[in-house]
Amino acid sequence: MKKKQIVFFIVYSILLLGLVEQSIAAPTIVVPSKIEDGVPFFVKVEDTTPISVIVVWRDKQYVMTPLNENGKQVSVGMFALPVDTPAGKHLLRLTINGQERTYTLQSTKRTYRTQNLNVQQTYVVPPQKEMARINKDLAERKAIFSTNSATRMWTEKGWVRPAEGILTSPFGARRVYNGQPRNPHNALDFKAAVGDPIRAVAPGKVLFASNQYFTGNTIYIDHGQGVITGYAHLSKINVKRGDVIKAGQIIGLAGATGRVTGPHLHFTMHSYGTAVDPTHLLEQ
Ligand SMILES: [Zn+2]
Secondary structure, eight states, rough: HHHHHHHHHHHHHHHHHHHHHHHHOOOOOOOEEEEEEEEEEEEEEHHHHHHHEEEEEEEEEEEEOOEEEEEEEEEEEEOBBOOOOSSSEEEEEEEEETEEEEEEEEEEOOOOOOOEEEEGGGSSSSSSGGHHHHHHHHHHHHHHHHHOOSOOOOOOOOOOOOOOEEEOOOTTTTEEEEEEOOOBOOOOEEEETTTOEOOOOSSSEEEEEEEEEEEEEEEEEETTTEEEEEEEEEEEEEOOOOOOOOOOOOEEEEEEOOOOOSEEEEEEETTTEEEEEOOHHHHH
16 A cells, blocks of 8 residues: 555544444443542433443442433432441442443541430330330331332432421431430431421332331332432321322321421431432432
8 A cells, every 4th residue: 555545544444433433322421529428429321222230339239220311211320328438439330231330439528516405215215115116116127228129210300308397407417315325317307397298209109107116107218229218207197008109299297206306307318228318409
């Protein structure tokens, strides 16, 4: 080949490669580089055709089934570091159609404030006769929080506020009851009067609609792909286990049942068994 021909061949090849690149568009991948303990983050893969997406996070593997959202095939997963995880680097492995990529996420540690509360002494040091029930409640909650249904019913945006009132207690507050330190408040408290409507934050299926010692009348909803929400201290429960719920549906009424200082909604969110702070999701 003459020099001119070689140059033409190279230029032509580069142009052709460019065209091929355009016709087989790569999926859009969103993985955050900075995260905080207790704050949920999303891993998102978008493509024009259905894709297989597997995430390995903190030594566990999660399958993200794509759903059609506005004409695109969207796989999205919610992940988090447990509250109080020290600052550091965390690896996230993403396998798309068999091709593995590794991401390093840098976490910072949030500071959580201390809150002093006064409640009935039976809720600080429960009577011996209640211990069997408290342990049963705990086992029930463990099973609820580790539920991982394959079909995602939630979307990254569009979470509904569960109660209209203001936030009275932030996520992660260090709780001291009648002078005795107890578990951190891995929940949000909303101001509410007895009888105020309580709404499901996203579509889902009722996992639990009954009474527990500390949380009183309580509802847990499975939103699919490891996301579970909880609504506690209700005066009335309007749903039963197995009911399919729409986003924003009234599932019960606010109350003051269980360990409370007064009527309010105690709202929790778990992602694959880890309690997460839903504040920024509800503020979207
Ligand atoms: Zn609470």
